[in-house]
Amino acid sequence: MSAVLDLAPGTEEGIATALRNAAAPLAVEGNGSKRGMLRPVQASRTLSTRNLTGITLYRPQEMVLSARAGTTLPEIEAALAEKNQIIVPEPPDLRALMGAEDAPPPTIGGLVAANLSGPRRITGFALRDAVLGIRFVNGAGEVLRSGGRVHKNVTGLDLCKLLAGSHGTLGIITEVTLKLGPAAARTATLAVPVEDEAAGIAVLSTGLTSPYGITGAAMLPAGAAVAGLSGPLALLRLEDVEASVNYRMGRLQVALPGGRVLEGEESRALWRAIRDASPLVPGEGEAVWRLSLRPSAAPFAVGALRAAIGARCLLDWGGGLVWAVGPATESAHAAVMEAARASGGTFTLFRAPDALRAAIAVIPPEPPALAAIAARVKAALDPAGRLNPGRMRAGV
């Protein structure tokens, strides 16, 4: 499904014009680092936002930044670092996981369109929650806005949420306005050796039900290794002012004895690796799934995935996020679907060969009543079906 014609306008109006003039459906992307995610798009031409670049507004005191969709994550993070600020949900760079090492870094538009969040999601904020406003072009080529640049806004239907996570199927995001947070003065991680997933989730739960404001709760299962650490290991992160991290780490160590404390860059490197799921880079013939479920269901889900397909796993969000790597086969996919269903959660196929991901449901099917609404919502934003056909579901 490689695109033969590639459009990459440098202006929002250029994107709108390209859409209005499009005679056939388009594959929409930023830098293409997540092209291998979900289903292959059924389009012969690509429309990219990669030339729509630049930070258009940065007000550190208001903790607000706007950037055109093609601006890369490292560029934004560099600007924020100068003012000691961060994007709280710490969106990942999944190029290694996706086998897209040669692609340029992910764009902010692509990350928002996929609503990808890292370990700090556990504090309550997904990337979609950090989106204060967007500009986008709908399938009819109209330039529209939703939200704005202020921190609290309930004016009208929140199309930002609908566009975030729509993978370019409802509109092309051209500019994003993000809510920022302060970078913590100090970060430290408590790494606690555990027996198995059940014990690991119990440790994470102890941290997350403590009053100490945990900002990362992940688990390396047996066999997983990262940043010089090897599982099974439960990991709890603290980020705050110096005095708070000192005090809280002391209290955590009393509650969870036997752990080791990682400081500064060692801690930061560890959480970058967890954010990017880099301990799990798949080999030849392997696929990557992500399951979102109740933390208490994680031990069962991991057990089921191991028994059924010999999956290698990584757990984040207190156990509520399970990354799994296993054989890229339809039967393995069926086993993942079943594990997600049996644990009351949901799944997304992140990476697989084109033939497999074109043949299966890469996200759970919607019940008929919701599917009917989804079809009407799609038609409300993209009446001619020009945007990323087949990306999320066959025939949509």
Next chain:
Amino acid sequence: MIALPLPKPEVLGRRNEILAGLRALVPGDGVIGEPLRLRPYETDGLSAYRQMPLAVVLPSSTEQVAAILRFCRDNGVRVVPRGAGTSLSGGALPLADAVVIGMMRMNRILEVSFEDRLAVVEAGVTNLGITKEVEGQGFFYAPDPSSQLACMIGGNVMMNSGGAHCLKYGVTANNLLGVKIVTVDGDVLEIGGGHLDAAGLDWLGIITGSEGQLGIVTEVTVRILRAAEGQRAMLAAFRSTEVAGAAVDAIMASGVIPVALEFMDRPCIHACEAFAHAGYPLDAEAMLIIEVEGSAEEQDVLLDGIRGICARFDPISMRVATSAEESAAIWKGRKGAFGAVGRISPDYLCMDGTIPTGELPHVLRRIGEMSEEYGLGVANVFHAGDGNLHPLIMFDANDAESFRKAEAFGADILKLCVEVGGCLTGEHGVGVEKRDLMPVQFTAPELAQQRRVKSAFDPDWLLNPAKVFPLEGNGALSVAAE
């Protein structure tokens, strides 16, 4: 006054038949048709607007809600969902030809899980009721609208409610995991659940804050959080609103986000002090209440830091609480602000715009000028950390001219909010109150796009119509009105 669409005569004419149909679906005393019992439902927190509904129905289960909606759709009857009726924007204002679906009988807590840090509750459980259920284990539900004693979680979801503490913990949308929602066709959809992120489109996100336009929420799964070890407040008073605004910026830029950062101007300080005797500084032009969390030692460190920042702005006075009692005393006036203004003025309109925080001094100056122009008093209380402004415009509801001026003054404030880069509503919703101002913030194609999404869920515009979207250019409603 804001116009409502003409009632459908064929619906009004079939009132008895519709009541009988509803009684077949909801047995017992769950269907109300007598004028005396309908009266409490004629208005909500925006009490200047009143309209008796066709009927009120009080379902006890999701199945009943589904049956009611199927019946209403089949009969072309409009519905208005209602929680506790605390909406300040008229979100639950009835229509003459509409059935009000009141959710107060669906008030069961279905599940609490501390290991998964969530609670599953019916839509009619109160906001504070969730916290009451889990506080014994040290947990709480974070969003805290002023009406939290009365307001219901289903309404919170529909309006994406905020509160004074959402600076740190976020608004309803950030604390929500799932909903059970009934569509206009009577289909029951489970959106989200116990997990954090959805696969596929973010239905939960578009439903949250949709003001009853897309469906009726019957169950809600919320995140519950472990409370910090303690919290403590301080008060800082300044010589001008500009200086106080600069202090807010400096606090936010320091890298420590307080749990709450509230701003009151001189009229508000005076009204609250007269009401609550909280010891507020009457010589100040502006006052901040700042709250931090943590252990006693952490509170000391954080409050020392904030005190140091405030000290750079030549404060008239500062008062740091040394105990929970002293914190409560500092909050006492702020929490009673609406009641306090109610004491000095027969009526007031509570506005709810949001502005970029850097615009605060300019906006307060302009509001002061408008207050002179309109000849109406205004007191400002403000969630300063996130720019959410609540001007309280004082007027006399027995004087039609006074009310007309108050509405015009409020509209001018909201237009100003949009002009400086903000929005019409930060947490109260558009409802009927701000409906006709929507074209100030959105272009015609933007409004048309939102309407098309609404139509995708509710093709015949039966769900809470005449709210959110202006009637002009609204195909479904103008046809109905002809």
